[in-house]
Amino acid sequence: xxxxxxxxxxxxxxxxxxxxxxxxxxxxxxxxxxxxxxxxxxxxxxxxxxxxxxxxxxxxxxxxxxxxxxxxxxxxxxxxxxxxxxxxxxxxxxxxxxxxxxxxxxxxxxxxxxxxxxxxxxxxxxxxxxxxxxxxxxxxxxxxxxxxxxxxxxxxxxxxxxxxxxxxxxxxxxxxxxxxxxxxx
Amino acid sequence: xxxxxxxxxxxxxxxxxxxxxxxxxxxxxxxxxxxxxxxxxxxxxxxxxxxxxxxxxxxxxxxxxxxxxxxxxxxxxxxxxxxxxxxxxxxxxxxxxxxxxxxxxxxxxxxxxxxxxxxxxxxxxxxxxxxxxxxxxxxxxxxxxxxxxxxxxxxxxxxxxxxxxxxxxxxxxxxxxxxxxxxxxxxxxxxxxxxxxxxxxxxxxxxxxxxxxxxxxxxxxxxxxxxxxxxxxxxxxxxxxxxxxxxxxxxxxxxxxxxxxxxxxxxxxxxxxxxxxxxxxxxxxxxxxxxxxxxxxxxxxxxxxxxxxxxxxxxxxxxxxxxxxxxxxxxxxxxxxxxxxxxxxxxxxxxxxxxxxxxxxxxxxxxxxxxxxxxxxxxxxxxxxxxxxxxxxxxxxxxxxxxxxxxxxxxxxxxxxxxxxxxxxxxxxxxxxxxxxxxxxxxxxxxxxxxxxxxxxxxxxxxxxxxxxxxxxxxxxxxxxxxxxxxxxxxxxxxxxxxxxxxxxxxxxxxxxxxxxxxxxxxxxxxxxxxxxxxxxxxxxxxxxxxxxxxxxxxxxxxxxxxxxxxxxxxxxxxxxxxxxxxxxxxxxxxxxxxxxxxxxxxxxxxxxxxxxxxxxxxxxxxxxxxxxxxxxxxxxxxxxxxxxxxxxxxxxxxxxxxxxxxxxxxxxxxxxxxxxxxxxxxxxxxxxxxxxxxxxxxxxxxxxxxxxxxxxxxxxxxxxxxxxxxxxxxxxxxxxxxxxxxxxxxxxxxxxxxxxxxxxxxxx
Numbered sequence: 022x023x024x025x026x027x028x029x030x031x032x033x034x035x036x037x038x039x040x041x042x043x044x045x046x047x048x049x050x051x052x053x054x055x056x057x058x059x060x061x062x063x064x065x066x067x068x069x070x071x072x073x074x075x076x077x078x079x080x081x082x083x084x085x086x087x088x089x090x091x092x093x094x095x096x097x098x099x100x101x102x103x104x105x106x107x108x109x110x111x112x113x114x115x116x117x118x119x120x121x122x123x124x125x126x127x128x129x130x131x132x133x134x135x136x137x138x139x140x141x142x143x144x145x146x147x148x149x150x151x152x153x154x155x156x157x158x159x160x161x162x163x164x165x166x167x168x169x170x171x172x173x174x175x176x177x178x179x180x181x182x183x184x185x186x187x188x189x190x191x192x193x194x195x196x197x198x199x200x201x202x203x204x205x206x
Numbered sequence: 207x208x209x210x211x212x213x214x215x216x217x218x219x220x221x222x223x224x225x226x227x228x229x230x231x232x233x234x235x236x237x238x239x240x241x242x243x244x245x246x247x248x249x250x251x252x253x254x255x256x257x258x259x260x261x262x263x264x265x266x267x268x269x270x271x272x273x274x275x276x277x278x279x280x281x282x283x284x285x286x287x288x289x290x291x292x293x294x295x296x297x298x299x300x301x302x303x304x305x306x307x308x309x310x311x312x313x314x315x316x317x318x319x320x321x322x323x324x325x326x327x328x329x330x331x332x333x334x335x336x337x338x339x340x341x342x343x344x345x346x347x348x349x350x351x352x353x354x355x356x357x358x359x360x361x362x363x364x365x366x367x368x369x370x371x372x373x374x375x376x377x378x379x380x381x382x383x384x385x386x387x388x389x390x391x392x393x394x395x396x397x398x399x400x401x402x403x404x405x406x407x408x409x410x411x412x413x414x415x416x417x418x419x420x421x422x423x424x425x426x427x428x429x430x431x432x433x434x435x436x437x438x439x440x441x442x443x444x445x446x447x448x449x450x451x452x453x454x455x456x457x458x459x460x461x462x463x464x465x466x467x468x469x470x471x472x473x474x475x476x477x478x479x480x481x482x483x484x485x486x487x488x489x490x491x492x493x494x495x496x497x498x499x500x501x502x503x504x505x506x507x508x509x510x511x512x513x514x515x516x517x518x519x520x521x522x523x524x525x526x527x528x529x530x531x532x533x534x535x536x537x538x539x540x541x542x543x544x545x546x547x548x549x550x551x552x553x554x555x556x557x558x559x560x561x562x563x564x565x566x567x568x569x570x571x572x573x574x575x576x577x578x579x580x581x582x583x584x585x586x587x588x589x590x591x592x593x594x595x596x597x598x599x600x601x602x603x604x605x606x607x608x609x610x611x612x613x614x615x616x617x618x619x620x621x622x623x624x625x626x627x628x629x630x631x632x633x634x635x636x637x638x639x640x641x642x643x644x645x646x647x648x649x650x651x652x653x654x655x656x657x658x659x660x661x662x663x664x665x666x667x668x669x670x671x672x673x674x675x676x677x678x679x680x681x682x683x684x685x686x687x688x689x690x691x692x693x694x695x696x697x698x699x700x701x702x703x704x705x706x707x708x709x710x711x712x713x714x715x716x717x718x719x720x721x722x723x724x725x726x727x728x729x730x731x732x733x734x735x736x737x738x739x740x741x742x743x744x745x746x747x748x749x750x751x752x753x754x755x756x757x758x759x760x761x762x763x764x765x766x767x768x769x770x771x772x773x774x775x776x777x778x779x780x781x782x783x784x785x786x787x788x789x790x791x792x793x794x795x796x797x798x799x800x801x802x803x804x805x806x807x808x809x810x811x812x813x814x815x816x817x818x819x820x821x822x823x824x825x826x827x828x829x830x831x832x833x834x835x836x837x838x839x840x841x842x843x844x845x846x847x848x849x850x851x852x853x854x855x856x857x858x859x860x861x862x863x864x865x866x867x868x869x870x871x872x873x874x875x876x877x878x879x880x881x882x883x884x885x886x887x888x889x890x891x892x893x894x895x896x897x898x899x900x901x902x903x904x905x906x907x908x909x910x911x912x913x914x915x916x917x918x919x920x921x922x923x924x925x926x927x928x929x930x931x932x933x934x935x936x937x938x939x940x941x942x943x944x945x946x947x948x949x950x951x952x953x954x955x956x957x958x959x960x961x962x963x964x965x966x967x968x969x970x971x
Contacts, residue, residue: 033407035394035425037852038868042262045864047247052863068876068908069436073428162252165259166404205429 024084024104025147026199028170028177029077031187032206035166036060036075043163047148055133057145058160063189074188074205077169079145079160080131081198082106087126093119096142103173104199105147108132115139128193147171177201219246223774225713226264227696227703229326230855231397234260235775236267238697238718245271245697245718251775258400258711258775263855266864270695271722273862275679277692278723287668290685297724297734300689305738307672307688308345311644317346318597318620318641321631324350325651327858328728330701330715331757333693334650337732337746338676340592342647344741347597349641351624352604352617352948355657357557359525359949363534363825364556365608366810366947367542368787369801373556374707375517376783377405381412382551383517385509388418389537390442391521394425395852399709406430415513417506419445421847422874422916423909435506436911438834439845440954441496442524443827445503446536448492450478452507453543459511460545467794468542470809474824487827495827495835497911511544515551519558523849528830528954531947535825542806548791550783560784562763564708592745597641606818606946609802623944625658625951628666648675649728652857654683655923655935658952659942661898676728681857682923682935694725700750702758702770710763710778714770729753821946832941832956834913842895842956844879844915848936849953851918860922871934872905874916875959880906883959890962892930893917895955898938900931901962915957 044050044058058079065072082099086106089097096112099105113119117139123132124142134140148158156162161169170177178201185192187204222238235251235258245268251257280300285291295303311319322342328334342348354361364371377399380386386409393402407430410416418427419435419442427434437445453459454475464471480486489500489507496503510516520537524530537555546552590599598620603609607617620640622630634642646667654663660682667673667686676693677684684690698721703713721727726734733746745753751771758764763778770776789797798804802812814823829835834845850856853865873893875885885891887906892899893915900917910916917936924933931938940955 032411033404033429035403035429037261037394037425039260039262039265042265042864042868043248043250046265046268047249049246052867064907064909066908068910068912069423069434071423071428071434071908073423073425073909075429157252159249163250163259163265165261165400166407 022101022104024082024174024199025152025172026082026174026177026201027079028172028181028201029187030166030168030181030203031074031076032203033166033168034060034075034077034205036062037165039163039165040077040160040169043159047159053135055135055143057133057143061189076187076189077160078129078131080106081129081200082147084197084199085195087196088123088132091122091126093122097123105149107146107149108142108144110141110143113141115141128191128196129198174199174201221249222716222718223772224697224715224718225703225774226260226267227329227701227713227715228263228855228858229329229706230263231393231706232261232264232400233329233703233705233713234258234264234400235713236260236264237774240718243719253773254777256401256777258713258777261397262852262865262868263859266859266862267697269862269864270859271697271719273679275861276722277677277679277684277690277725279692280724281690281692283688287673287686288664290680292690297726300691301735301738304674304689304691305735307645307674308647308739311672312345315642315644318349319644320348321627321643321646322348322350323627323646323648323651323653325649325653325656327650327652327856328696329706330696330703332701332750332753333696333699333728337729338647338649340745341732341736341739341741343592343595344736344744345739347595347599348647349597349630349643350595350621351627352621353624353944353950355526355624355950355952357522357525359527359530359945359947360520360522360534360557362531362608362947362949363525363538366813367535367538367807368554368556369799369807371557371559372562373554373786374558374560375550375553375785376560376780377402377709379550379783379785380405380409380414380517383409383414383515383553384513384551385516386414386416387506387510387516387518388416388426388431389518389520390420390524391418391519392420392424392426392523392849394429396850397706399705399707403430415509421911421914422849425852435498435502438495438497438911439847439914440524440527440833442533443529443536443825444487444492444495445498446533446540447478447487447825447827448489448500448503449507449510450474450536450540450543451487452489452504453511453540454478456508458508459543463545463547464543467547467791467799468806468808469803469811470807470824471543473809474539477824477826510540514544514546515549516544516546517551517553518546518555519553520555523953526950526952528832528943528949528951529820529828529945530949530951531945532825532827539808539825542808547806548785548787550785552785554786556786559708560786561705561708561710561778561780563704563710563712563778606816606821609812623948625942625944627657628659628662628942631666631669632662644670645672646670646674648673648683648687650676652681652683652922654686655681655857655937656919657942658937658940658950659897660923660931660935660938661929662942676731678725682933691731692723692725693731694721694727698722698725699727699729700754702754710780712764712770712776714774714776716771716774818946830954832951832954836956838956842958843913844957844959845913846893846936846939846955846957847914847916847953848919848940849916850920854918854920857920857922860920870903871918871921872903873900873934873959874905874907874910876910876912876914877906877908878912879915879959880904883961885959885961886964888965890965892960892962893939893957894960895939895957897941898929898931900934900936900938902932902934903965904959915959919952
């Protein structure tokens with residue numbers, strides 16, 4: 022399998038939210054709780070000695086995704102070809118019926134649910150529609166800082182190194198997130 | 207039929223190459239995916255580098271076009287001004303009414319009674335204010351403004367010091383700097399031409415040290431800089447003077463450069479060392495004023511003077527203060543005395559334009575060199591041309607005006623400072639103003655919201671006989687109009703946009719969809735209205751693209767108009783990064799600076815001759831009646847600043863859900879100031895002074911200096927029955943004054959904060 026994943030350069034992210042808005046526009050997601058890619062901020066220190074970093078969090082398309090195991094209806098699967106974790110919304114029985122089992126096991130809150138009654142799970146699918154046409158994801162093409170990249174994880178590691186640390190990012194060796202990070206120091 | 211300028215996607219979606227053109231620091235590529243006449247998605251530039259990538263504002267544009275709040279048809283006011291009660295009327299009725307009122311007022315009071323309240327809400331060449339100005343010129347002119355809130359201080363200082371606004375270096379030249387000082391400059395939020403933050407990041411990755419000076423730990427300070435120096439608002443001039451003190455007393459100035467390229471250093475030195483007023487401008491003196499520790503000022507001065515080349519980039523925000531032009535002048539002078547001008551990796555500060563794309567057609571490629579004579583005859587045409595306004599044609603200059611000022615600040619004495627419009631309207635010729643205003647023609651601006659002293663503005667707008675506006679939404683300003691003409695958005699028309707500051711590219715905005723509802727373009731409105739005003743034939747009668755070709759024909763850098771229209775952008779090939787004043791430095795004999803002296807004017811003789819006490823010939827630090835040390839601080843102890851945030855462009859894009867959730871509107875306040883007022887994060891607070899009261903949530907954060915409150919400008923004024931603004935409009939609190947050099951005091955207001963009521967918003971801010 023040629024696992025596809027994310028690269029995120031935290032040292033460059035200015036928290037402009039362009040990735041997030043571009044994602045919502047492309048996938049036609051209204052404002053509200055559903056964010057396939059989120060921009061989180063981490064503030065430390067006291068005036069005037071401060072530290073601020075942003076972290077984008079989408080789905081890390083883990084090598085061993087716990088959401089796949091947790092789903093009672095096998096609605097979440099990992100694609101053989103590229104390791105992208107996808108959701109079959111026909112099979113998803115909804116958050117209230119299931120009790121957010123996928124969300125509960127995800128360290129990054131990647132499964133997203135709208136406020137609708139028994140909303141079905143949705144999440145980042147690495148813009149499969151674009152990927153299949155040979156295009157880059159909408160967030161990568163959007164980032165004005167070129168802080169995001171998506172590609173085969175080995176290629177990303179070759180380009181950017183092997184790091185999986187960044188401010189605010191909790192790594193999990195067991196499930197192996199498909200991500201390369203450059204932390205803000 | 208398939209338009210040749212449209213790429214057809216395989217799913218019968220067409221992709222229309224267009225762009226984003228509100229008054230932000232950008233002008234970026236947008237690619238609208240259109241299906242069945244509707245925009246369904248937006249992409250940005252994914253072609254060759256350097257890409258002109260849009261930010262979140264442009265990416266959210268679909269929500270603006272299809273907002274339920276769009277104005278759908280012409281409206282006539284039925285309630286009181288400001289109430290917002292209107293009835294639908296036909297275009298025929300609306301335009302006939304507007305024409306009748308304009309002609310009546312012109313007949314009865316003369317053209318000077320017509321006030322054109324213009325603004326930069328649309329930054330295309332063709333739509334927005336352009337056709338309105340043309341139309342009003344053709345009926346004999348109108349009273350208009352001088353002074354631009356964004357940059358008037360920087361403009362004045364640039365012209366006084368360098369005689370030009372072309373004072374910036376290209377962004378990729380930042381890679382050549384050893385040190386970059388971002389002074390009151392937050393390109394992470396305000397863009398400053400696309401790619402600016404990216405080049406700063408690349409420079410830093412390349413080993414350049416970056417220092418940010420700002421009362422707020424901005425995204426730029428936090429992410430792009432190595433070091434943040436927190437400074438008290440409005441005291442930047444004092445810190446710059448103290449840096450000059452260190453440089454001069456430690457003999458770190460570039461004396462050869464000073465001797466060869468500047469005039470008046472000794473005057474400045476006398477003031478800095480205290481020979482003129484008995485007060486040496488030492489770092490300790492500045493520490494008292496700025497709150498910046500003297501040792502930090504000293505260290506930065508040494509670093510700046512010895513790490514060459516170094517780029518001091520003086521943002522416009524600190525010049526949006528009372529006496530803001532002094533800050534810009536002081537920054538320019540620091541660039542000069544260290545010899546960081548005209549070299550790769552250096553920077554002259556000033557207005558900071560680095561390419562000609564924004565210059566009016568005729569001047570492109572015909573850069574005038576050398577000293578310019580005072581009152582150059584070139585600036586005084588003998589006969590009015592169509593673009594000349596008869597109300598101020600050949601009027602004598604204002605006494606404060608520098609001999610040449612561009613950027614909307616023509617020095618005619620018939621012009622009124624933009625922040626003084628309400629006094630003009632309320633007082634007229636009896637108050638010493640050049641006209642008695644009877645009507646306002648408002649276009650491209652949410653005027654009431656975006657200029658100082660909203661409550662005075664309400665009185666002024668209520669006093670007028672007639673108000674008409676072109677609008678897309680029911681803004682706080684539109685609520686005061688008698689007739690509202692619904693304008694379409696840039697997705698519904700063709701236009702060309704130039705980069706905000708002036709980079710080497712153009713954006714062609716191809717029309718993506720037909721006008722929604724009954725809306726019309728500004729050009730269509732003016733074309734139809736001009737007929738009713740009796741204008742027989744004019745540029746307004748031509749098709750959009752034909753006018754655009756006329757507008758762009760003098761621009762020698764657009765060598766392929768068809769390609770620009772097809773691609774939606776035109777990236778001009780530049781041989782090497784532009785460096786302002788390179789020729790002036792390398793060959794001063796043949797290329798003097800375009801000032802009267804032909805040199806960089808540290809001391810400006812031209813200003814000295816005017817003999818205006820608070821407009822000195824060298825940059826000086828002044829306090830004022832709403833400064834941190836004024837007696838008014840007993841009543842209003844906090845300093846208000848009103849910068850731009852990342853989710854709006856001024857007041858445009860205010861209530862788009864995708865942008866609103868990025869950063870809910872709130873007043874930023876330091877924990878120290880909050881705790882003594884018993885305010886917790888998310889509580890609703892009143893921010894107030896004698897001019898008004900704003901009621902908004904508090905965001906308590908160490909990212910803002912103690913003693914400072916920040917209300918980001920642009921949120922829409924929304925008064926309750928007592929006139930308390932629940933919308934969080936910063937200009938309810940700012941003062942409608944201006945400095946001799948024209949600076950607007952948007953960051954110079956004193957306020958107090960009270961807890962209004964507890965709230966459980968905590969966690970949402």
